[in-house]
Amino acid sequence: MDKNGDGSISPEEFVFRKKANPKREERRQKRFNRFDADQNGLISQAEWNSKVEKKFAKMDINADGFITKEEWASHRQNRKKHRNAK
Ligand SMILES: [Ca+2]
Ligand SMILES: [Ca+2]
Numbered sequence: 001m002d003k004n005g006d007g008s009i010s011p012e013e014f015v016f017r018k019k020a021n022p023k024r025e026e027r028r029q030k031r032f033n034r035f036d037a038d039q040n041g042l043i044s045q046a047e048w049n050s051k052v053e054k055k056f057a058k059m060d061i062n063a064d065g066f067i068t069k070e071e072w073a074s075h076r077q078n079r080k081k082h083r084n085a086k
Contacts, residue, residue: 002009035043035051059067059075067075 004010032043033039035047037047037050056067057063059071061071061074
């Protein structure tokens with residue numbers, strides 16, 4: 001929600017958040033759909049768990065079953081890069 005990344009929320013950003021935004025709604029829907037593997041409109045615990053496990057596996061770079069602070073940081077950095085690339 002802090003779109004320009006300056007660490008504070010400008011009035012425009014706040015208004016943007018309050019306004020019903022179809023694009024944002026669509027994104028939210030997409031995020032939901034990503035979890036809803038069988039597309040039945042519900043996220044089951046199994047669907048949730050499998051997603052979380054995949055996410056965990058992605059973050060656990062050396063696959064030792066633990067996420068270190070370094071792995072966590074690098075994941076966060078990747079996400080940032082991804083966002084900035086857009
Ligand atoms: Ca489902
Ligand atoms: Ca690890």
